[in-house]
Amino acid sequence: MECRRAKAYSSSANLGSGFDILSMAHTAFYDIVEIEAEYGKELNITVEANSNIPTEIEKNSASYPVKKILEDIGISASVKIKVIKGVPEGLGLGSSGASAAAAVAAINDLFNLNLSKNDLVKYAMYGEAAVTGSPHPDNVAASIYGGVVSVISTNPVKVVEIPINYIFDILLFVPINIKIREKTKKAREMLPKMVSINDYVLNSRSISSLILGFVKGERDLIRLGLNDEIVEKARLPLFPYYPKIKNLALKYNAIGACVSGAGPSILVLTDKMTDENKIIEEGVKTCKEFNVECKVIKAKLAGGVLVERCY
Ligand SMILES: Nc1ncnc2c1ncn2[C@@H]1O[C@H](COP(=O)(O)OP(=O)(O)O)[C@@H](O)[C@H]1O
Numbered sequence: 001m002e003c004r005r006a007k008a009y010s011s012s013a014n015l016g017s018g019f020d021i022l023s024m025a026h027t028a029f030y031d032i033v034e035i036e037a038e039y040g041k042e043l044n045i046t047v048e049a050n051s052n053i054p055t056e057i058e059k060n061s062a063s064y065p066v067k068k069i070l071e072d073i074g075i076s077a078s079v080k081i082k083v084i085k086g087v088p089e090g091l092g093l094g095s096s097g098a099s100a101a102a103a104v105a106a107i108n109d110l111f112n113l114n115l116s117k118n119d120l121v122k123y124a125m126y127g128e129a130a131v132t133g134s135p136h137p138d139n140v141a142a143s144i145y146g147g148v149v150s151v152i153s154t155n156p157v158k159v160v161e162i163p164i165n166y167i168f169d170i171l172l173f174v175p176i177n178i179k180i181r182e183k184t185k186k187a188r189e190m191l192p193k194m195v196s197i198n199d200y201v202l203n204s205r206s207i208s209s210l211i212l213g214f215v216k217g218e219r220d221l222i223r224l225g226l227n228d229e230i231v232e233k234a235r236l237p238l239f240p241y242y243p244k245i246k247n248l249a250l251k252y253n254a255i256g257a258c259v260s261g262a263g264p265s266i267l268v269l270t271d272k273m274t275d276e277n278k279i280i281e282e283g284v285k286t287c288k289e290f291n292v293e294c295k296v297i298k299a300k301l302a303g304g305v306l307v308e309r310c311y
């Protein structure tokens with residue numbers, strides 16, 4: 001039996017106004033997916049996990065993309081998938097996406113499929129569909145590519161890595177006593193069907209400012225770009241402490257702050273001009289005011305998914 005082990009990092013999607021477009025992989029957490037397989041008469045997949053995630057093939061974000069790949073290519077095999085969760089679920093840290101990213105990379109290597117990174121993203125999106133009902137591409141793109149990515153097309157999938165020319169650190173406020181079942185699915189249902197032209201223009205300005213800020217290495221543009229008028233506002237009941245945390249992050253000169261994915265975690269970008277200690281101290285107090293216990297995780301940008309043989 002051949003076996004591959006893949007490691008994929010957590011991610012923060014959206015980055016303000018880049019809903020379903022932008023995402024950043026970070027070293028805060030990672031998932032490991034191990035896949036063992038041998039050719040057989042028919043396709044048979046089993047999945048086990050070290051946490052309480054669904055183990056039905058079509059409901060787990062690691063196994064569903066594997067099934068899709070093997071069916072499309074026409075491979076009959078007996079496949080055992082082991083998901084070792086490191087990314088906590090339902091906190092806006094791309095947990096389902098990290099498993100999906102690791103799973104597609106492992107199966108690609110195991111069967112020598114030579115799928116491109118964009119193909120891996122395409123299949124990993126089935127993992128998000130399995131979990132939220134909609135195949136959002138941003139988290140899986142970041143976990144597969146690493147760094148900061150922009151998904152500029154989904155049909156066909158095309159992901160662009162954004163060159164980062166400004167050095168920053170990452171702080172994540174992660175609420176540890178909030179558990180919302182099917183959080184991203186619910187958060188997507190909160191979104192408006194129509195947006196005003198005014199909000200559309202403001203968001204377009206923000207996204208262009210953020211991308212240009214990263215590329216040109218200009219702090220002010222990144223700060224201006226980390227804003228959103230549409231998605232974060234519609235979802236505010238999921239993270240009522242966010243405006244206060246964002247205000248104090250800006251007060252203590254963070255580069256900027258936004259909701260991490262669909263929340264409830266908050267992403268703060270910092271640099272040497274930032275008073276990180278104050279942000280952490282006052283941010284944790286702010287969470288408490290809302291009866292939320294926040295753990296603060298310091299992280300850096302992470303690389304893309306890695307695959308090795310299991311021994
Ligand atoms: N392999 C997996 N890893 C993490 N969550 C999974 C996985 N498979 C299914 N799920 C389900 O997906 C949900 C978490 O995904 P989601 O709501 O998108 O949050 P997030 O991606 O922010 O962690 C949970 O309900 C979890 O049970």
Ligand SMILES: N[C@@H](CCOP(=O)(O)O)C(=O)O
Binds near residue numbers: 014019091094261
């Ligand atoms: N673009 C998606 C991102 C969801 O990220 P998650 O980490 O919260 O699952 C959305 O905003 O719905």
